[in-house]
Amino acid sequence: MKKYIYLFISNLLLFIVFPVIRLVSKSFYEKNILPYVLNLSCNSKPVDYQRKKVIPDAIGKVLEIGIGPGSNLKHYNNTKVTSILGIDPSKELNQIAKKRAEKYNLNIEFLIESASNLSVDNSSIDTVVSTYALCSIPEPEKTLQEIKRVLKNDGIFIFSEHGLSPDKSVSFVQNTTDSFYPKIAGGCHTNRNIEKLIIDNGFEFIELNNIYLPGTQKFLGYNYWGKAKVVSK
Numbered sequence: 001m002k003k004y005i006y007l008f009i010s011n012l013l014l015f016i017v018f019p020v021i022r023l024v025s026k027s028f029y030e031k032n033i034l035p036y037v038l039n040l041s042c043n044s045k046p047v048d049y050q051r052k053k054v055i056p057d058a059i060g061k062v063l064e065i066g067i068g069p070g071s072n073l074k075h076y077n078n079t080k081v082t083s084i085l086g087i088d089p090s091k092e093l094n095q096i097a098k099k100r101a102e103k104y105n106l107n108i109e110f111l112i113e114s115a116s117n118l119s120v121d122n123s124s125i126d127t128v129v130s131t132y133a134l135c136s137i138p139e140p141e142k143t144l145q146e147i148k149r150v151l152k153n154d155g156i157f158i159f160s161e162h163g164l165s166p167d168k169s170v171s172f173v174q175n176t177t178d179s180f181y182p183k184i185a186g187g188c189h190t191n192r193n194i195e196k197l198i199i200d201n202g203f204e205f206i207e208l209n210n211i212y213l214p215g216t217q218k219f220l221g222y223n224y225w226g227k228a229k230v231v232s233k
């Protein structure tokens with residue numbers, strides 16, 4: 001019963017309420033609703049559980065791309081991490097992240113910029129982190145090339161992302177909703193093949209896992225997580 005109530009409410013919001021509000025006023029939706037919806041969905045229990053699986057492995061000088069509201073901050077191990085540079089183009093999410101960062105003892109700096117054009121030196125980063133960001137970044141290929149450029153030779157790329165499902169019925173929903181879903185979800189494409197994107201852009205996996213997030217609609221919840229390293233520069 002609980003499952004059906006969740007499905008009814010989430011479908012009502014995703015397919016009717018949010019599109020209508022955005023249609024009436026795009027700027028109102030993007031300033032006053034979207035940042036809070038993203039903050040809420042990014043902090044759901046299953047998503048937080050995924051964060052815990054990857055973030056504690058970050059070491060040294062860390063670059064987190066698309067840091068958003070800073071939901072990973074609580075999971076960094078400050079005895080292993082020397083500094084964090086969090087980048088994101090959203091000023092509204094940056095405000096939430098800055099407030100959140102005050103609670104943790106981390107050496108952290110924020111930059112408002114795009115991950116596809118980073119103002120970070122070549123081969124200067126030990127760990128790049130990306131969680132639920134490659135779905136929303138307009139140029140994921142360029143971003144992965146940037147990640148490759150800034151990582152040290154022995155650096156690691158840590159990720160937890162959602163994307164294209166291998167199941168035909170789910171990928172059908174992902175592909176058909178892609179004409180409007182990104183408009184109400186901050187540019188989030190649920191149908192990106194994260195595994196292929198990472199490999200095609202010069203990385204090899206140290207570890208790759210997949211799961212449907214529990215308690216999450218399947219078209220939103222096909223999760224890829226793990227670690228990768230650069231094949232060659």
Ligand SMILES: C[S@@+](CC[C@H](N)C(=O)[O-])C[C@H]1O[C@@H](n2cnc3c(N)ncnc32)[C@H](O)[C@@H]1O
Pocket residue numbers: 038042065066067068069070071072087088089090093113114115116130131132133136137138139186187188
């Ligand atoms: C679904 S949110 C995820 C936020 C955060 N990574 C997390 O795990 O909660 C997607 C994020 O990607 C960011 N984003 C969109 N375009 C971007 C770009 N070009 N470069 C970096 N981040 C971008 C958005 O502002 C947003 O913060």
